[in-house]
Amino acid sequence: MLKYLLVVLSESSAPFCYYEKKPRKNPKRDLLPLKSLEEAVIFALKNNLKVNFLYPDHKLDKAYNALIDEVDHVKIVPFGSRETYPDSILVIESDGFPAAGELKGLRDENIIFRLRKNDLGKLSSRLNLLLMKCKRINLVLMDIEAYGAEDFEQYRRQLETVSDKMLKLSAKKDPPELSVLTDRLALDRMNNCSAGLKHLTVAPDGKLYLCPAFYYGRAGDTLGGIRNDIPIKNRHLLELKYSPICRICDAYHCRRCVFLNKKLTLEVNTPSSQQCRISHIEREASRLYLQKLKEAGGNPVALADIPEIAYGDPFEIVETKKLSIADFKKL
């Protein structure tokens, strides 16, 4: 069931996930037309949807702000606009990481941190800085298609270092959350991105897409205009049941990004080896972190222990062992 709507207010809105935005041509012309914004807001109101508005780094006209105010929403804004839009989720890019002075004013922030592969070596030091200022950090690893064995190993080591820092912070009253380390502890079932199932996107052209990435990265993949019956062909392939690899997996925190799936494997329901390896490095880091929390006598929010497993990619298992029809029907 749809729960929320993403509205990309401008071509140059802060990208919040694995995709790249388009270069900005004309700051005025690249805005979502006001009429489309109105349609999106009314659609959200009629369907009990919360809205996530993705903001550009320039100010919006009054008319836009007024419409946005009519619906329950969250603002996702580029770091540079933090003062214009307080209480928003901030997007920080690893290239163009804020100077120490710029981080000073931050308190209890909710941050999306997009890390370029080139900056992987700086991950733990960057996170160490941010964790002091944040309630929650969502880490997005960019360029994962280019990740190879050495990068995976480096990511593992970086997470190990971060988990030491997290352990220290865990003694605080409200310790910060780091998506790739703490989300898995609080989950006992899949909690993925669910584009097309739980949320849809209104892009700057006023049309609907599975998510912003399908607008920016795959021209022609529109679902058409905003309307009541939204035609998503083969929608069931977005569901966990119809993903032979993911349905046997317990990296519950994994984003299971259908855009990256489509881009790298040509199928929305089939994850790339990079996606699975990275999520399993995180799963293992979460497992070890939980162990350390327990040893330190803390009171982790974890629902259950995370079992130790011998594979780094569930594909290795599915390739040799198919789910039975009876088990498939039970899903």
Next chain:
Amino acid sequence: MPTKDPVKIEGKNTWEEGRSKSVTFIVTEDCQLRCKYCYLVGKNKSGRLEFDIAKRAIDYLLREREFITENSVVLDFIGGEPFIEVDLIDRVCDYFKARAFEENHPWFNSYRFSFSTNGLLYHDDGVQRYISKNKSHLSIQITIDGTRAKHDLQRVYPNGQGSYDDVVRNIPRWLEQFPDSSTKVTVSSGDIPFIRESVLHLWKLGIKEVNINVVFEDVWKPGDDERFEEQLVSLADEIINKKLYESYSCSFFSKSLGQPYRDNMNWCGAGKMLAVDHLGNFYPCIRFVGFSLQKRAALMLGNCFDGIDRNRLRSFLTLDMASQSPAECLDCDVASGCAWCQGANYDSADTETIFQRATYLCKMHKARVRANNYFWNKLSRKLHQDLRAQS
């Protein structure tokens, strides 16, 4: 002592079935014929495999031992018509053997070269030289559709003239050289009235194993299933009455057909096989090459320069029956043996996916199951009666 099973109708398994890597080289997109059902719609003379490209592809396949783990290989040469390029194929085969030997690759001791040909050039000196040189490693399948009427309905020259006579004159020599050969027959809507007599005709020509498929595409007309069933029942009667089951096989009849699904395996081997086109691009099978597809763009796995993109193989290697079939198929009482082709599915799906099974042949399969049941029930009763009479 167990008596030998007198019923040969189900045929034999092919060489190293399921254990060997099948690599299809599309050596040419040219052909002398313009068969009406041929999936290769855009025949042309420019799509010819260069020797250098074939060499690179072979080098890649031999090098990737950790990834391509099968201990046997079938190099399949198809076209268009492969024997148009027999000299090139000869060089490619020589290169394969030499390299496999140098690399001490297990394939050197376990390979086959396989051909699907229209048979028109079978008598050609070059083809015959190639056959003598590689005979112990060869499988050749000449396609002949049945009686002259049935064959000439589909398998025609560009001017519309049928090719039956030109193929049939080569059959005796082929069977002399490869006595256990089989042929493949493809049935589309217009062919239904000819099925019975065609199978009987092929057997009469000496081709003991006849493999028949109905096409996967959306070609079936109302009533085709009933006409199909009538043909198969009538063929079944003839087989039983004349005891043809003792010497011949026809893939329409199989004991494993028409049960509810027991396992969740994919039917099609796309992705475990590989097809190589004249540019050195790799595909999951020939049905994913551009010329085979009506609606969709080609689906490539990589090429002989950069290798195979393993991410693109993941869907093929994890695809199962349940994830791609409609609920009706999962609950179907007669599902086993109901076939599909991943390439045809991909071409007709609502989105660019291999996870949407086309079921255009649902009624045809059910008709086949009824005729198959009729055949085995009748045959087992007859065998039982014969046994009683003997004792």
